[in-house]
Amino acid sequence: MILIVEDTESLRKLTRKILEKEGFSVDEAEDGEIAFEKISGETKYSLILLDIMMPKMDGMEFIKTLRSFSEVPVVFITALSDERSQVLAYENGADGYLIKPFSKALLLSVVRRFEKKSSKPINYDDLTLFKSSRGVFIKGEEVHLPTKERELLFYLEEHRGTIKTREQILDAIWGYDFYGNDRVVDKHIAKLRDRLGEYSRFIKTVKALGYKFEV
Known part of the structure; x- marks a missing residue:
């Protein structure tokens, strides 16, 4: 199960549609707080696609908290293309960094790489x-x-x-x-x-x- 954490509904729904059409199981959250509620439930996620600029809890704060108890792979999907943001993301525990706007092919390539690793x-x-x-x-x-x-x-x-x-x-x-x-x-x-x-x-x-x- 892949969790998309993105506050822009249109992009969240589009990403979900792309992944589900390829056979992936997808869940979504509009901000970090809702994402943590989902993570604390019964569903086990194999990959998190995470935006940085979100209300209530931004992506950097989210991953810092997440890494205190979980090693689930996290790929940032963000419009922030500067080097400092990318370095900070990896320092905080990110496994990948995808810059918006992104192509369908690139998204699927990134997702399949991590899903293949976790597929048992x-x-x-x-x-x-x-x-x-x-x-x-x-x-x-x-x-x-x-x-x-x-x-x-x-x-x-x-x-x-x-x-x-x-x-x-x-x-x-x-x-x-x-x-x-x-x-x-x-x-x-x-x-x-x-x-x-x-x-x-x-x-x-x-x-x-x-x-x-x-x-």
Whole structure:
């Protein structure tokens, strides 16, 4: 899961769209305080894309605090192109520095470099999941899942053993601004189970509540 910390909504949404289209799982925060709330929750982030000039808590203050308890990779994405800012970023613990405006190709190149380093397989019998790259394999053969089905699988796996309601799944996968019926979750779960075949047994239906990933 990649966390984008950026106060400019249009850029935050665009970056998220680019990454999700390439199969990455993405979360976002509009400032450092909200980002720390997310980091202290259940979700484990493999990479943070961090702006410097933000309200409430700027990027430099954020990374100083973060490095007191976490070594998660941080790449600054900022309009500050001067040498002093870059040196300060690395001195404070940054792993990369990307200057705005940036191209889609450069963004993906940076993200893939760090995601590849942190990608370790998780095996459930012959079902293998790569969290960072969002790869799904059965008996060594890649299973090509549509984006929503893939995110459903990884969301449930990341919260394995915990019941997730349809409303929680909708918020996490479709977003808070989704206005459709929550039965869309059931339809995508059904399609996901079909694609996973016998390994759909890991996705349990909890009657009247929701779903959970259980081994």
